[in-house]
Amino acid sequence: MTTLPERPNTALLVIDVQNGVVTGAHNRDGVIANINTLLGKARAEGVPVVWVQHSDDGLPQGSEAWQYVPELVREDGEALVHKRYGDSFEDTDLETVLAERGVGRLIVTGAQTDACIRSTLHGAFVRGYDTTLVGDAHTTEDLTAYGAPPPEQVVAHTNLYWGFQKAPGRRGGTVETAEVSFGPTD
Template sequence: MTTLADRPRTALVVIDVQNDVVRDAYARDAVVGRIGALLDKARAAGAPVVWVQHSGDDLVEGSEGWRYVPELVRRGSEALIPKRYGDAFEGTGLEAVLAELGVGRLVVAGAETDACIRSTIHGAFTRGYDVTLVSDAHTAQDKTAWGAPPVDQVIAHTNLYWSFQAAPGRTARVLSAADVSFSAEAG
């Protein structure tokens, strides 16, 4: 279990599912659909939902490309964390929001697998959180032109290595969107 004291809740963290980030992403529509189903599950269970939104030189705050995809709609009561670095904890208020909500376990979905997803799951784990990566609810754009493997292999590799992540007092898991539960006993 999480090493964070008095943090029994599980939150869904949706990372960077923004128009320009996922425009040409691998299996975009299927991934966005599964994230929508996760939102429904989390909300039905009363679990906190935290949205993370990147901005930078190529992703200008307020632009159409910076906005979240229209299929996913944040409720006003759900936290929005603006960020400028890959790890959603770096230089943001994410930790304070999670502490206030009593969250010690994260369910992570979004984009991009080989950047912000990877950075954030590692950042969370080293900060004491239990982290579940949703195997079929994260994606990335094709970076083979720069020597990266095809996106399906990047996703498969990330899911594989995360399933073997270990540290004292914390758990790392990989579950499909269908297998994710936000009930208190699910952990």
Template sequence: MPDTALLIIDVQVGVVEGELRAARLDSVLDNLNLAIAKARQRGMPVIFVQHEEDDLPHGSAAWQLHPKLARQDGDLQVFKRYGDSFCETDLAQLLQSHGISKLWIGGAATDFCVDSTLRNAVSRGYQITVIGDAHTTVSAFALSGEQVIDHFNAAWGASSATPQPLRVLPAAEL
């Protein structure tokens, strides 16, 4: 039984195709699908996380996962209301029940939900591999989405003070 799961965070229509289109979205979707294929070849669970809030109501068209994602029956789902995918969800129990100690992580938004979830997972002792070309965000504040993605990949890749290794790899190298 594999000890690794693929966690895809908030790649929802209203998140990545909203008012602003997420940076590098077409290649991010391609790389997420490559990661999904690799996970399935290895018998790893694929977990889709979906965020909901007042402007992203559960079940709405905007709340739906992006239609280009290679979903299958049997994929797992986690629903959340906060940036961190562990906060008030059953994610920790789900991972424990599958014997998961390592995560491949991709999704949206790099600087919010992906980063929050990754940091909590590191604190919980998971070994993390960020799929460096399979996460995205929109331009905000003074930075472009591309700059945010590149900055977080560099920061995560330089992080060595973690209980378990934290790696950043492109989907092709998983």
């Protein structure tokens, strides 16, 4: 249903699952295992995988904290998008990468739920993409000291509200890893 013409394909986005981002994150190991499951399924089906990697003053490019976690391995030919803002589209080549692959539907995984995941979900949606969040394949750190809800509530709330997103010609949605389909939607 994407509003992007001639873009029938789906891509898996793996956002910011970096050492310095997910250290101590809620359900870190379970989320990484689910992303690995999705990577295997996407690769087996020939679905494009796009990796997004954040850097900023607290996460300097090239540092150990900036590196993707060792449990997740990018294969040759899988796109890597570098970003400096929460929305993975903002001032990056993500749109070009997706257009080259004919992608109009995104399956979103990664970190952090209340920052880069939400920003990218909304950024994709307003740009015309169908955007599905994998409810058990994203995470965040505990920011309760700053007034945020506990991380499990942040994840649950994001899963809840994204499940109801729709707009003319496009839709959001939330599914679990086991329910992910990379095929066309109706």
